[in-house]
Amino acid sequence: MMLRYLRQHVDAHDGVVDWCYVNNFDDIRQPRVLKLPAGLGIQFKKDVEKLMFRLVKAIPQAFDNDSYYERSEQLKNELADKQEKQLLQVSKQAQKKGVNLTVTTPGGYRLVAMNGEEPHTAETFSELTADEQQHFEDTINKLEKKLRGTLRKLANWEQDYLDKQQQLNEEVTLAVTGHLIDDLEAKYEEQKNVIGFLETMRKDLVDNVDIFLEDNDEHATIAYASLDKKMPRRYQVNVLVNRKDGLAPIVVEDNPNYHNLFGYVENVTYKGTVFTDFSLIRAGSLHKANGGYLLMDAIKVLEQPFVWDGLKRALRSSSMAINALEREMTLSGTISLEPEHIPLNVKIILFGDRETYLLLQQYDSEFQELFKVTADFEGEMARTPENQVLYAKFISSLVHEKGLRHCDKKAVMKIIEHSSRIAEDQNKLSLHAADIANLLRESDYWAEKQDSKQIKSEHVIKALDSAKHRSSRIRDQIYEGVENGSTLLTVSGAVVGQVNALSVLTTGDSEFGIVSRITAVARYGDGDVIDIERDVKLGGTIHSKGVLILSSYLAHLFGQTDHLTLSASITFEQSYGEVDGDSATIAEFCTLLSAMSGLPVRQDIAVTGSMNQKGEVQPVGGVNQKIEGFYDTCMILGADNTQGVIMPETNVHNLMLKQDVLDAAAKKTFSVYSVSHVNEAIALMFGKPAGEPNTDGKFPPRSVFGTIQQRLAKLKETDKDSEGGAKSKS
Missing domain, CATH: 1.10.8.60 (Helicase, Ruva Protein; domain 3)
Structure with missing residues (x-):
């Protein structure tokens, strides 16, 4: 119903945008987020991919031509000529002083004293006089100082050469990329954040042009992990949320775990090493519903660890952060991404029962602040x-x-x-x-x-x-017990202290009525009513309350001037599980009256209904299933066209009986009686009136209450006689 309502009232509006993650070239651990008008995210991704595909071909071609080689070779030759001239100058000075400059390693030089045309060996040098040796050492020391100065010049010239080579590479790269990026910037000139990203991309392309020139397996493998063998990963556009229709999103999250709700960052394994980047950021339901509506089951949200706190944190801050669940649990110290937060503008609709709502309201002080609107749905x-x-x-x-x-x-x-x-x-x-x-x-x-x-x-x-x-397997098993006699029931005649009560058994999505025999026995005593179910702890609190109410009503009827001399015990026969509910109170009351009076009560009529301390009949639940359950039982045991059910008058509007019961009622082979006071039920069950007291509190002798009153009087007389005999004997 909520989905149907939202779809009818949701239109396009400015709050619906596309969200993309791109590389942060200054800090790759903190990817940047781009906000684009609805539907433009995919277009921007395609435009960047098209740009990269062109650059992958154009940049290597620009560096693989005669013009570039000539300029690069010219710079290299200029450096070589300058270095050679400078070293030659040092070499000539050394030769004039009998010292030779030799190359030991690339970039490494050595000054050696000469013995004619050959360099001195250790033996020949030792044969020289001390003055000659000292002369060579002083000369070499002076030449080494000059050589060091020359090598510093060579290093500076080398750096100048590298700078000029880098400048040449930049010129070539900019010549290839400049106009292409300019075209993109012109297309997205209204999107300032896109322009900023393209400018940083322009600079990064120049700084990392080697990515397009080096052909190595590692780059290809990592690129393949993103399902793209040609495009460098660092220049991809990760479209997190795409809203091409421009409508406010309506998202139903059936499994609101942490990753599904807040998003996550995937990992890729390459040669045993796990790595990740911005292109592996995946959206959660909050991202998908941003600018619209997110529908979730409250129970499922509360069942998932860390989700409720994370949801409240996002709503309070009005932003979405993608954090690894492992970091929330402080179980992992691995380096991960910290993507830039995305502004959150979403309406969250939680579904749940009243108990869940009340629990959240009671135990979470922030609940009402965050979820301000409550809708209580009628069933x-x-x-x-x-x-x-x-x-x-x-x-x-x-x-x-x-x-x-x-x-x-x-x-x-x-x-x-x-x-x-x-x-x-x-x-x-x-x-x-x-x-x-x-x-x-x-x-x-x-x-x-x-x-x-x-x-x-x-x-x-x-x-x-x-x-x-x-869904009737259990129902059929119960009715099978009725049919084969293992469940003792009688639906005809009249019996003392025995009434058929009705109850409802629920098994999953199936409800059906069953007939239960209630029996009672009365004896001389002090007026107590023993509820066997309660004493053996098989009676629920509501059932026990019902028995106490009928006990109070009995005391009101017969114990206003003197204590009762009858006690009784009442129970549900063949009941092996907990009995709860007060819908059998009238049936229990009639059973007790029969036991106390000795009058037989009809077995062809089953009774359902609650009562209060004034004898008024109160409504009960499951009245249709109860009536149908007794009807089916009568069909099994044999109907004699006198059977029926007594029910509360206040339940008449609840009657929606199945067709075979309606047909039987129309033919007057099955009856449904409604009563508003317990006296009406007594009259139907006993075939005589309950009785109304006169001014002296006496009931008519032929009434049910009168019969009980007479029996109580006889018991009192017997009690007095026995007490008198006991005194005379003593």
């Missing part, structure tokens, strides 16, 4: 003629959306009836679209099986019956 709506027309349109929209066959009028009527049954109210319609969509799909399946062009009411009925059959 039902009024079943008015106008709303039924709208519901029919809703059914039609589901048919169109799912590509199903259209429904005829009777099928629509049947689906609307089923919707009221889901809502358990004749005057309500269920708003749980998933249930209706599933019913339509299965109805369409049965229509296809019968080669029908439309979904008809019989297809809807078949779908409902099939769904019930698929």
Whole structure:
């Protein structure tokens, strides 16, 4: 419903943009982010790729031609000539003084004393006089000083040569790249951040032109890791979010873990080394929904570690940072990227039940500040003629959306009836679209099986019956116990201290009614009612409350002037699990009355309903399933056309019974009685009135309460006689 609403109200607006990550040539660990108008990100990426593809061919060609070689060779020759002249000058001076300048290594020189045409050896030099040796040493020392000065000049000339060579390379590179980048800048002149990036790219191309000139396996392999063998990685454009339609995005994140929500940085392994760069940054749901709406399940968000805190941090700062989860957990010390933050402008819609909302509200002080708007959705709506027309349109929209066959009028009527049954109210319609969509799909399946062009009411009925059959295994097992007699039930005649109560058993998505026998026994005592379920800890708190209420009502009826002399025990027979709920209170009350009075109570009528301390009947849940459960039980054990169910009058509007029960009621072979006070139920169950007290508090002798009152009086007399006999004997 939210998706349908948002799609109808979302238009294009300025907040929708493209986001790209590019290399930060000054610090590769901190990639830069580019903000571009919607749809321009992919175009910019393609333009840069086109530029790089041209440069990959053009730059090597520019450096592989005669003009470049001539200029480069000229610079090299000029350097060689200057170096040679300078060294020759030093060599001539040395020769005049009987010393020779020799080359030992590239860039390494040595001065050697000469013995005629040959250099002195250690032996010949030692044969010289001390003065001659000293003369050579002094001469060589002076020449070495001059040589060092000459070598410094050579080094400076070498650096000048490298600068001129670099300048030549820059001129060649700029000649190739300049006009191409100029064209790009002209195209994106309104995008100042793009212009800034292109200028830094222009400078980096000059500084790293060797990337285009060197052909090595490592470069090719790393480039292949990005699925691009030709384009250098450092000049790629990583389009993180592309909004070519210009509409505000609507994103549903079904698995909101840390990486899926906040994005992540991939790694590539090359020759055993793990590396990463800006081109491996991947967007999360927050990036994709930026400028629009992000829909998530609150429970799933809270289940994921670090997600809730990260989400609040992003909303507070209005920015998105891509951090490795390992860094959040402080489990890794590896160097990773720190991409520039992206401004965040998103509306987050969390779905959850009321309990989750209240827990967040109670335990997270920031929750209401960040999530200011709360929408509490109705599960039902009024079943008015106008709303039924709208519901029919809703059914039609589901048919169109799912590509199903259209429904005829009777099928629509049947689906609307089923919707009221889901809502358990004749005057309500269920708003749980998933249930209706599933019913339509299965109805369409049965229509296809019968080669029908439309979904008809019989297809809807078949779908409902099939769904019930698929989930009825436990129900069938329980009814099998009723049929073979292992579950003791009686649906005819009358028995003292025994009533058929109704309850609902839920198994997954299936609910069905079951019949439970309640029995009670009464005995001489002090008026206590023993709830066996409560004493053995099989009774829930609500059930125990119901028993205490009926005990209070009993005390109100018969114990206002004297204490009760009857005690009773009550239990659910063949109940081996926890019993909870107060919907059996009236049935328990009738059972106790039967045990206390000794009057038989009808077994062909089952009872459901709660009561208060004034005897007023209160509504219960699952009334349809309970009535149908007793009807099915009667069909198994044998119906005698007298069976029926007593239910609260306040539940009449909840009646949405299945067709076979309605047919039986129309034929008067099965009855449903509604009561507003427990006395009405007593009259139906015992075949005589409950009784109204006179001014003295006495009930009519032939009433149910009168019978109990008479029995209590006899017990009191017996009690007095026994006490008198005991005193005389003592």
